[in-house]
Amino acid sequence: MLPPLGALRVFEAAARLASFSRAADELHVTHAAVSHQMRQLEDWFGRPLFLREKRGVSLAPDAERLAEALSASFERIAAEAEALKLRTKSEITVACIPSIATRWLIPALGDFLAAHPDITVKVIYATAAQRLRETGCDVLITLGADKSDGVLCERLFSRVNRPLASPRYLERKDGLNNAEAIAGADLLHDETTRHWQDWFAKAGLQLAAPRGPVFQDFNLLATAAIAGHGVALCPVEVCRREIANGDLVVLSEISVLEGEGYFLISKASRQKAVSAFCAWFKDVVDPRSGF
CATH class of the missing domain: 3.40.190.10 (Periplasmic binding protein-like II)
Structure with a gap:
């Protein structure tokens, strides 16, 4: 039969700290609660576990092995609990x-x-x-x-890229339904103008150096297109939500970068x-x- 487990936890702290008051602080209980638990535990063992002195308490010699066993056990329990927490x-x-x-x-x-x-x-x-x-x-x-x-x-x-533009831009630039019309639009570029050159070549047009701002990051390019600054070559699958929401409109089924993803x-x-x-x-x- 085991002693009261809660009292054993209090006993271990009091023995380790050699103080009921410090044990109470560590366990976040009152000094009176610690004293009560120790009296309960001493009644269970039928002997004193601490020597009461004017300046505090000291561990009774017969209780030293119990205190050592409890400290080792609680340390092991704490380590296993932390390991389980990390695994969880x-x-x-x-x-x-x-x-x-x-x-x-x-x-x-x-x-x-x-x-x-x-x-x-x-x-x-x-x-x-x-x-x-x-x-x-x-x-x-x-x-x-x-x-x-x-x-x-x-x-x-x-990564299939097709020309996209916002409805706001299309209100100003009507009729962008073929490569020739798109060539006359405000073109937006993602890091390089090469992708537009490849697109126009695939559409049967040769544009040596398409004009328009070049954006270092695709997010910047997409933001510019949604804001109505021009036509951008964008990966239609990545922009699926913007297309579905009507923020961007696909202008042509001609595409580039089909082999990438x-x-x-x-x-x-x-x-x-x-x-x-x-x-x-x-x-x-x-x-x-x-x-």
Whole structure:
């Protein structure tokens, strides 16, 4: 038969600190509560466990081995409890390029956190040139596949680019329904004018140097297009929501960059929390999910 377990916890603290008052402070109870618990425990053992002195208490010699055993046991319990807590609560780091982070990951992330309160997610920026090993992250969402050994690479979006413009711009520039008309529009560029050159070549036109501002980041380009500054070549799958909402309109089915894509990348031997995140995000971007 075990002694009262609550009293044993109080006894261990009082023995370790050699003080009822300090034990009370550590356990967030009153001095009177500690004294009561110690009297109860001494009644159970039928002998005194502490020597009461004018300046405090000291451990009775017969109780020293009990105090040592309890301290060791509570330390082990605390260590095992912390280990279980860490196994239960996981943290994963997701590196994501800005275009996918702002359009798909961040807007939906609250749903994942609500469904998995035991998982903490840290989101950082990734560049299109990075690969999983370089980031040191659990998950990488980026442009282009990672063909490294031991990596699981899953396609999320096609990079098929088509001309897009906002209804606001089309009110001012009516009739942008063919390549010749688009050539006379205000063209917006993502990092380089080469993509527009390739598009016009595919449409049967040769434009040596298409004019218009060049944006370093796709988010900047998309913002400019939505604001009505011109026509931008954009990945239609990544911009699926803007198109569905009517913020952007597809002007032509002629496309470029058909062979490229955006990928979800993780280690092939991934932990449970990473598997849960990857399965969730693939469902988020699946066209059948209704965005």
